[in-house]
Amino acid sequence: MSGPDSAVQAASPPGTAVPPAAPYARPDGKAWFVLVVLCFVYVLNFLDRQIISILAKPIQDELGITDGQLGRITGLYFALVYCILGIPVAWIADRTNRVKVLSFACAIWSAATLFCGLARSYPQLVVGRLAVGVGEAGGVPPSYAIISDYFPPGRRGTALALFNFGPPIGMALGVAFGASMAAAFDWRIAFISLGVVGITTALFVYFFVPEPEKGRLDAPPSAPAVEASAGKIPSAGSGFWSTIRMFFARPVLILTALASGAIQFVTYATLNFTTLFLMREKGMTLQELALYYSILLGVGVAAGMYVSGWLVDRFGQKSKVAYALVPAIGLAAAIPFFLGFVWAPGWPLALLFLIGPTFFNYFYLSPAVTLVQEEVRPDQRVLAGALLLLIMNLIGLGLGPTYLGMASDMFRVANPENSLQLAFYTLTPFYGLAVLLFLWLAHAIRKEEAQRTKP
Incomplete structure (x- = not known):
């Protein structure tokens, strides 16, 4: 990628924000090509992660698993492997070729998805699911860093927002493709087909995506900036443990992860059980899911991610407080729509209310x-990206679906007809917790910015 004549080798001082790049450092065609390819890999990443939730009803019917078992296999079991391995894989990627790490990871999770389609029992499905987590541990963090070395500061918010179209596209394609395949053939065909596509994509990434030079678009800090930051923000070397200490010592970073984890508790719990909820308690069919719910997911989530990324790029230039206020406002706006979705007596009204949470629930991801x-x-x-995902996913992906499945099993004893509805209602307080944490993050950002401007 073309950039300033003097490609920057020097890193910014430990624990400090990267200064804006030169205004003439613009992303070229290669950068956009890489972004499209990485977004497609992310589509597969999320599609393979969510396909088991999308096809929960036919899988439950064939293998006889409960809501609690479904919650654990889509939440806790997957998240433990995904999060634990994400840190060492990220450390290796920071010191080696990030593109190769990503391609190997894509091949592993795709092969595991294919294996899930061959599972004949719940334990076999668990093994396949764990293997998917092993591969996906090396998927997203390397992509974050690759994109950050193709797009300069001031454009990364939009670029990462476009990259984060991966989940909504994956959700939409998963519902449309998975439900259609299950309705026409068998749920296993969807898993096997996705595995083959993923392995092919891994080979494409390995041979055609170039590894960018680390930090070439980050301008070196001026001497005054170095002096201003000295002693005020925790420093760190480039080692594994020093980076971890730096991350957990900085309130801005840890609060970003905790606030994001709080809302992911809601988003993953909701996402992993919405198709089952719509089919079992709202009366939708697989064909209706493939058409209406897939469109809602694809458009709504993508719009929310893009708008939030655009907002922080625009308002974050004056103050990074926008990185916290944009999610806080969006999540507060989502609450009444979420309650309407859970209450709605039929699926058409439920989908109408679901537009709100689908749009606002993901206002946190691009800013974070x-x-x-x-x-x-x-x-x-x-x-750092892996640490963010570790905390977010242990809280959100690990606990959210697990909690909701257990709650549904508990309510099912006395309320077999609407156990999932009652379980969904109990997610509401976590919206409030997420809003409060993002407001706390806004305070921490203001405090850090004030420290940096002191003489």
């Missing part, structure tokens, strides 16, 4: 990812 990538040095980006 961009803030973390901007607040660490180029050689810390993969590991």
Whole structure:
């Protein structure tokens, strides 16, 4: 990718935000090509992760698993492997070729998805699911860092927002493709087909995506900036443990992860059980899911991610407080729509209310990812991104679906007809917790910015 004549080798001082790049450092065609390819890999990443939830009803019917078992296999079991392996894989990627790490990871999770389609029992499905987690541990953090080395500061929010179209596209394609295949043939065909496509994509990434030079678009800090930051923000070297200490010592970084985890508790719990909820308690069919719900997911989530990324790029230039206020406002706006979705007596009204949460629930992701990538040095980006995902996913992916499945099983004893509805209602307080944490993050950002401007 073309950039300033003097490609920047020096890293910014430990624990400080990366200064804006030169205004003439614009992303070229290669950068956009890489972004499209990485977004497609993310589509497969999320599609393979969510396909088991999308096809929960036919899988439950054939294998006889409960809501609690479904919650654990889509939540806790997957998240433990995904999060634990994500840190060492990210450390390796920071020090080696990130593109190769990504391609190997894509091949592993795709082969595991294919295996899930061959499972004949719940334990076999668990093994396949764990293997998917092993592969996906090396998927997203390397992509964050690769994109950050193709797009300069001031454009990363939009670029990462476009990259984060992967989940909504994956959700939409998963519902449309998975439900259609299950209705026409068998749920196993959907898993096997996705596995084959993923392995092919992994080979394409390995041979055709170039590894960018680390930090070439990050301008070196001026001497006054270095002096201003000295002693005020925790420093760190580039080592594994020093980067981890830096991350957990900075309130801005840890609050970003905790606030994002709180809302992911809601989003993953909701996402992993919505198709089952719509079919079992709202009366939707697989064919109706493939058409209406897939469109809602694809358009709504993508719009929310893009709008939030655009907002932080625009308002974050004056103050990074926008990285916290944009998610806080969006999540507060989602609450009444979420309650309407859970209450609605039929699926048409439920889908109408679901537009609100589908749009606003993901206002956190692009700001959170961009803030973390901007607040660490180029050689810390993969590991910092993995730490963000570790905390978010342990709380959200690990506990959200697990909790909702257990709650549904508990309510099912006395309320077999609407156990999932009652379980969904209990997610509401977590919206409030997420809003409060993002407001706390806004305070921490203001405090850190004030420290940096002191003489």
